[in-house]
Amino acid sequence: VMVWLRRCTHYLFIVVVAVNSTLLTINAGDYIFYTEWAWTSYVIFSISQTLMLVVGATYYLTFTGVPGTATYYCLIMTVYTWVAKGAWFALGYPYDFIVTPVWLPSGMLLDLVYWATKKNKHSLILFGGVLVGMSLPLFNMVNLITVADPLETAFKYPRPTLPPYMTPIEPQVGKFYNSPVALGAGAGAVLSVTMAALGCKLNTWTYRWMAA
Numbered sequence: 001v002m003v004w005l006r007r008c009t010h011y012l013f014i015v016v017v018a019v020n021s022t023l024l025t026i027n028a029g030d031y032i033f034y035t036e037w038a039w040t041s042y043v044i045f046s047i048s049q050t051l052m053l054v055v056g057a058t059y060y061l062t063f064t065g066v067p068g069t070a071t072y073y074c075l076i077m078t079v080y081t082w083v084a085k086g087a088w089f090a091l092g093y094p095y096d097f098i099v100t101p102v103w104l105p106s107g108m109l110l111d112l113v114y115w116a117t118k119k120n121k122h123s124l125i126l127f128g129g130v131l132v133g134m135s136l137p138l139f140n141m142v143n144l145i146t147v148a149d150p151l152e153t154a155f156k157y158p159r160p161t162l163p164p165y166m167t168p169i170e171p172q173v174g175k176f177y178n179s180p181v182a183l184g185a186g187a188g189a190v191l192s193v194t195m196a197a198l199g200c201k202l203n204t205w206t207y208r209w210m211a212a
Contacts, residue, residue, distance in 0.1 A: 013202065014063075014073070017056035019080065039180040046137040046184035047191065053077065053103050054132045054192045057110055058124065058199030067115035074107030102139040106132045125196040133192030137184030 056077075057070035078101040109131040110124070117123035 014056065014060050017052065017059065042140075042180045043137075043184045043187070046140045046180075047188050049103075049140065050106075050133050050136045050184075050188040050192055051195045053106060053136065054110070054129060055195040055199040055202070057107055057132075058128070058196045059202050061110065061114055061124070062121065062200050062203045065119060067111045067119075070110040070114070071104060071107040074101075074103035077103050100142055102136065102142060105139050106136045109135055121200050125200060126193060129193035129196035130189045132196075133188030133190065134185040137181050137188055140184070141181050 053074065057073045060073045061067075061070045063069075110128045113128040113131060114120075114124050117127070
């Protein structure tokens with residue numbers, strides 16, 4: 001019984017983190033509708049997605065102990081997001097206005113570190129956390145490059161519930177940050193190490209809690 005309880009607890013954590021990552025991603029899509037806070041929002045949401053990804057992927061990876069699990073976890077996030085974005089049809093958005101699988105490369109880097117360091121958790125936390133934190137904001141920018149022109153889409157497919165402060169205007173690029181990717185990567189690289197450590201620790205805590 002305890003074995004099944006422990007497994008279910010792990011899987012519950014994995015599902016909860018993956019779902020929250022998906023919700024963060026959908027909310028993060030709002031920065032595509034350019035406002036004067038566009039790059040500020042981009043940095044904040046890039047960091048939030050990075051932290052959700054690294055804590056869940058590290059937790060899942062150390063739970064299974066199998067390199068490749070982090071990539072699988074990122075695939076779960078991607079599929080969840082695609083399914084959720086299907087609801088955007090009801091709002092009249094075109095299908096190309098969808099999230100690209102930006103998490104997969106970061107998950108692959110996490111798996112690569114775990115495999116290359118022969119499953120060393122400390123290396124996973126330090127090197128894996130830094131690589132995920134630095135890579136995701138870069139791949140996240142691919143979102144802005146691959147989707148249809150954000151400003152044109154915002155005007156062509158106005159959201160009936162769009163609040164006044166999200167009204168599309170010409171982007172003020174560089175008004176707040178000259179390089180949102182660099183800022184997001186720098187902050188993400190530092191914070192992701194802490195979240196990777198938390199992901200590993202959650203694994204230990206869960207086992208101890210279930211064994212008590």
